[in-house]
Amino acid sequence: MEAFSVRTSRLLLCLMFGFLVLGLASPVYAQEAAAGAADSGLVQWSIITAGFALAIAAAGAALGQGRAVASASEAIARNPGAAGEIRGALILGLVLIESLVIYVLLVSLILFFIKPFGG
Amino acid sequence: MIERVARTTAIGCVVMAALYALWTGTVAAAISVLAGGVLIGISFWAIRGAVDDLVRRSSAPYPGVSPVDRADTARKSSPLALVKFFTRHAIVALAAYGMMVRLRLDPVGVLAGVSSLGVAVGIEALRDLRWRRFL
Numbered sequence: 001m002e003a004f005s006v007r008t009s010r011l012l013l014c015l016m017f018g019f020l021v022l023g024l025a026s027p028v029y030a031q032e033a034a035a036g037a038a039d040s041g042l043v044q045w046s047i048i049t050a051g052f053a054l055a056i057a058a059a060g061a062a063l064g065q066g067r068a069v070a071s072a073s074e075a076i077a078r079n080p081g082a083a084g085e086i087r088g089a090l091i092l093g094l095v096l097i098e099s100l101v102i103y104v105l106l107v108s109l110i111l112f113f114i115k116p117f118g119g
Numbered sequence: 120m121i122e123r124v125a126r127t128t129a130i131g132c133v134v135m136a137a138l139y140a141l142w143t144g145t146v147a148a149a150i151s152v153l154a155g156g157v158l159i160g161i162s163f164w165a166i167r168g169a170v171d172d173l174v175r176r177s178s179a180p181y182p183g184v185s186p187v188d189r190a191d192t193a194r195k196s197s198p199l200a201l202v203k204f205f206t207r208h209a210i211v212a213l214a215a216y217g218m219m220v221r222l223r224l225d226p227v228g229v230l231a232g233v234s235s236l237g238v239a240v241g242i243e244a245l246r247d248l249r250w251r252r253f254l
Contacts, residue, residue, distance in 0.1 A: 109216060
């Protein structure tokens with residue numbers, strides 16, 4: 001059982017590393033694809049997409065953060081002795097949700113101002 | 120736990136900045152990773168302050184203060200906490216705009232810097248898993 005769990009965790013670690021490498025390599029392919037496709041329609045759609053992506057990310061994060069804060073408040077009210085541990089989990093959860101919104105904000109800023117597709 | 124994650128985030132951000140600078144061969148790449156770390160740091164700091172305020176107000180006893188006065192105090196101080204909680208978005212957006220548009224930092228580096236918190240949480244989870252296996 002323990003050998004199986006070690007093997008599973010190693011497999012997960014390899015998968016995570018593979019995703020990390022693929023994630024670092026993907027902008028290279030994106031630049032190659034973007035070189036030939038500098039057209040005004042693409043620029044227009046990329047800006048519209050960036051706006052919608054930011055709106056959807058903000059809405060999803062707001063819902064998630066609201067649920068997290070509501071659950072944490074209820075848990076602290078039920079068990080004030082566990083406030084310290086709940087606080088830690090809440091802060092981590094909120095910051096991780098927030099980091100996803102910051103990703104989308106940065107991608108939107110790239111599409112709005114740096115314009116990788118030309119225009 | 121939070122302090123440990125924050126420390127791992129800072130160390131991870133510096134290590135990623137060094138690795139990215141070595142990979143690209145420019146100092147600007149390292150600065151962009153550190154700038155991403157600053158963005159997530161601002162967010163972390165603001166959320167931590169707001170959550171601390173919320174937990175303190177909801178769980179700490181107020182000796183010698185009646186529940187009516189306590190509710191009145193909470194009502195009076197809540198606008199300040201709300202302003203602090205919601206202006207963090209404006210601060211983060213302004214900082215990101217300045218970094219990406221005005222300073223023209225490397226976007227991939229900034230994204231890598233923002234990811235440093237996720238990397239730190241992953242490292243902490245793996246460390247916790249490893250310790251639990253020995254117990």
